[in-house]
Amino acid sequence: MRSVSKLLVSAILALLAGCGEQRGPTVYVLDGEQSVELKASASPMKVQPGGQVVLHVERRTTGQWKQVPRNELVPGQCWVYRPPVEVEPEVAHSVQWEVVPENAVEFHAEYQLDQSRVATVHASGKVSLTPLDKVKCEEGRVVVGNTIEIDATS
Numbered sequence: 001m002r003s004v005s006k007l008l009v010s011a012i013l014a015l016l017a018g019c020g021e022q023r024g025p026t027v028y029v030l031d032g033e034q035s036v037e038l039k040a041s042a043s044p045m046k047v048q049p050g051g052q053v054v055l056h057v058e059r060r061t062t063g064q065w066k067q068v069p070r071n072e073l074v075p076g077q078c079w080v081y082r083p084p085v086e087v088e089p090e091v092a093h094s095v096q097w098e099v100v101p102e103n104a105v106e107f108h109a110e111y112q113l114d115q116s117r118v119a120t121v122h123a124s125g126k127v128s129l130t131p132l133d134k135v136k137c138e139e140g141r142v143v144v145g146n147t148i149e150i151d152a153t154s
Contacts, residue, residue, distance in 0.1 A: 008106045027069045027079040029120065030137040034063030034084075038131045038145025039145040046151040051106075053150055055132045056116040061085070071084040078137035091132070095145075100128040104152075121152045 037060045042053045065083035073079055093115045099105055104123035112118065121127055131145035 006114050010054060018074075026046075026063040026067050026074070027032060027081060028067055029073070029077060029079050031064040034061055034138065036061050036133070036135050038133060038143060040092075040129070040145045040148050042129070042148045042150060043100050044154070045149075047121050048154055049121060049152050051152070052118055052120050055092045055097070055119060055129065055131075055148070056090060057095055057117075057145060059088040059091045059095075059133065061088075061136075077140040078139075079134065084136060085090055088108045090115040095131040095133045097129075098130040100130075105129070105150075108121045124152055124154065126150070127152050 019030060026085040039058045039060070043054060043056075047053060048079045059082045063083075065080075068079075070079070072075055095118075097107070101123055101133075103118040104127045105121050108118040108120070110118070119129075128147050129150065130147045131141050133145075135141040
């Protein structure tokens, strides 16, 4: 019994000693500019007016993130708990879309489990869709993806 008590006391002391060495929670801050690419696609590429298309966007992000103690952040400094993953295979639902001609498609509000985006084409002729996304921790910077052209003819 005595050896169990000594072992327990030793474990508690080790835990308390470890607590004193912690610097607090750490976060990540951007250390330079990021490279962000959006690669868009759709299916089908040809529909009749009133038809639906499923939009897809892959986001690739590279950049240097530095781990810092949270208590060392400058007020207003952008930080994240984890740096962005390098490849996100589907982010179509979370980006903005530029549509030409304006109001040519109606985006469905229903959330897709795979993060794709469904839209109904209301216009006739060529419809262009371009994904736009704000870059995390780079105030005012927006990245523009490739333009998808949907052929909406009868």
